[in-house]
Amino acid sequence: MSENMDRFLPLTQFIAEMMGPDTEVILYEVETRSVYHVVNPFDEEMVVGSEMRSLERGFLEERRYERNDFIVNYRALSKRKNKLKSATLFLRNDAHELMAVLTVNQNVDRxxxxxxxxxxxxxxxxxxxxxxxxxxxxxxxxxxxxxxxxxxxxxxxxxxxxxxxxxxxxxxxxxxxxxxxxxxxxxxxxxxxxxxxxxxxxxxxxxxxxxxxxxxx
Known part of the structure; x- marks a missing residue:
């Protein structure tokens, strides 16, 4: 599974490099519902292996990925109460099965x-x-x-x-x-x-x- 997940790492790094340090980029593994990779984490608990956040878990439980390939420009608050503009992309394997969830959180306070x-x-x-x-x-x-x-x-x-x-x-x-x-x-x-x-x-x-x-x- 890890080799298949690794295919998404360049995308994760690309977005982080393009958006800068005020943007948190998280790649979740759907099978384990945990963090596979994270760049610019907004809190110390967001590390590889940590549990998927409740919002993304909710997307999976609602099976939003069956209706949408992505959800963009929704509002959120960070743990430190920073205002965020967020987006979530549902990533699939070659068989079109949901494999990963990529969430981008941009701190818009500045x-x-x-x-x-x-x-x-x-x-x-x-x-x-x-x-x-x-x-x-x-x-x-x-x-x-x-x-x-x-x-x-x-x-x-x-x-x-x-x-x-x-x-x-x-x-x-x-x-x-x-x-x-x-x-x-x-x-x-x-x-x-x-x-x-x-x-x-x-x-x-x-x-x-x-x-x-x-x-x-």
Missing amino acids: LVELRDLLNVMVSGQHPYDAEPGTSFYNSFDISVEGMVSHTIRDELDKYQLDPIRLSQQEKLEIVRSLDQKGIFLVKGAIAELAECLHTTETTIYRYLNKLNSAEKE
């Missing part, structure tokens, strides 16, 4: 910081706050943070319920709508929504992953 720097360059260090009651759609000068808060409030107002009384499906639809508007590209948006919905950031990420998985089916 990209988020760069995005925030660009926001400051565009809007200034202290952007003009629109007058109360002014729609941000008509105000070029409103701050990015204000736009996020306003957009979240608008979305919640559609339901005319205290957020704590919203059902899980209603919360999922709110996350879907905000994601389509690009709100989660703004730093702090997920934390603010979690607070408004009386839930956790981890739950919001779980909603986003669920939506992303549904779109791939």
Whole structure:
């Protein structure tokens, strides 16, 4: 089996070299559900022979590989709470049998910081706050943070319920709508929504992953 698994090592190394040190590349062996090779591990427990992470195990248990060759651009959090953009590729042998799982996790924290720097360059260090009651759609000068808060409030107002009384499906639809508007590209948006919905950031990420998985089916 190891000789067959070795065929995927150049691909693993290639991706790691191309993406750089902020990208963790993990090659799992399906038969043992363990790490066969890893480059740039994000935590000390991710070593050769360690157990496959729960997310990838879930993909196997759901038999996602029967419907998709790969899953890309889903969101995750590292053990150290770094924001990740992730992708998983299902690798097969010559008989088209699932043999390995390759997961790429890119730490996007520094990209988020760069995005925030660009926001400051565009809007200034202290952007003009629109007058109360002014729609941000008509105000070029409103701050990015204000736009996020306003957009979240608008979305919640559609339901005319205290957020704590919203059902899980209603919360999922709110996350879907905000994601389509690009709100989660703004730093702090997920934390603010979690607070408004009386839930956790981890739950919001779980909603986003669920939506992303549904779109791939």
